[in-house]
Amino acid sequence: AQTVTQSQPEMSVQEAETVTLSCTYDTSESDYYLFWYKQPPSRQMILVIRQEAYKQQNATENRFSVNFQKAAKSFSLKISDSQLGDAAMYFCAYRTYNFNKFYFGSGTKLNVKP
Amino acid sequence: NAGVTQTPKFRVLKTGQSMTLLCAQDMNHEYMYWYRQDPGMGLRLIHYSVGEGTTAKGEVPDGYNVSRLKKQNFLLGLESAAPSQTSVYFCASSYQGLAGGLNFGPGTRLTVL
Numbered sequence: 001a002q003t004v005t006q007s008q009p010e011m012s013v014q015e016a017e018t019v020t021l022s023c024t025y026d027t028s029e030s031d032y033y034l035f036w037y038k039q040p041p042s043r044q045m046i047l048v049i050r051q052e053a054y055k056q057q058n059a060t061e062n063r064f065s066v067n068f069q070k071a072a073k074s075f076s077l078k079i080s081d082s083q084l085g086d087a088a089m090y091f092c093a094y095r096t097y098n099f100n101k102f103y104f105g106s107g108t109k110l111n112v113k114p
Numbered sequence: 115n116a117g118v119t120q121t122p123k124f125r126v127l128k129t130g131q132s133m134t135l136l137c138a139q140d141m142n143h144e145y146m147y148w149y150r151q152d153p154g155m156g157l158r159l160i161h162y163s164v165g166e167g168t169t170a171k172g173e174v175p176d177g178y179n180v181s182r183l184k185k186q187n188f189l190l191g192l193e194s195a196a197p198s199q200t201s202v203y204f205c206a207s208s209y210q211g212l213a214g215g216l217n218f219g220p221g222t223r224l225t226v227l
Contacts, residue, residue, distance in 0.1 A: 035216075043220065043221045044218065045206075045216070047215050050215055095215075100208050102147070102208075102216055104156040106155055106156040107156050
């Protein structure tokens with residue numbers, strides 16, 4: 001089974017600053033998908049951004065972007081201009097190409113300081 | 115569209131009691147999942163389904179059973195609850211297409227005393 005590792009249990013960032021959350025994964029597949037999910041205190045899981053492994057271009061969604069390094073099996077999330085509403089748990093997830101099986105990392109708690 | 119809904123949102127059980135968690139989705143998704151979330155462990159897959167009438171085991175299936183009699187519903191059962199099953203349970207669905215992500219329900223907080 002694939003494994004997803006988030007080595008930063010907790011991080012802090014000053015409002016308006018930039019922060020990067022790390023994620024590495026282990027797989028023998030060549031095609032797959034990667035996701036970042038946000039879980040605010042409300043507990044609802046929200047999709048932040050997705051990346052197809054066959055695409056070399058890094059995905060971006062407004063203030064959120066990823067640094068996808070396929071050879072290194074690394075998938076980090078960069079949050080620019082951090083806002084108080086960005087404070088949440090962030091989970092990195094891997095999805096198999098077939099059968100839609102998802103594997104999650106243990107999460108990184110992001111604190112945003114005013 | 116309601117998306118993915120879960121019933122109930124909270125539940126307290128005594129050891130040995132049984133219960134069923136109900137998940138419903140109105141997006142016509144083929145795939146449905148049950149995850150449990152425990153502190154420091156992320157989300158772990160309990161069971162999943164790739165279509166109506168099918169189910170498969172995930173990473174932590176012991177002590178749980180599931181059924182998917184209708185495409186829009188995915189039920190998670192605990193036959194004899196144990197304190198180790200105290201957790202937050204999430205149902206999710208996804209479509210079969212490329213790059214389909216997970217659509218999550220709001221979660222159920224279950225406490226087993």
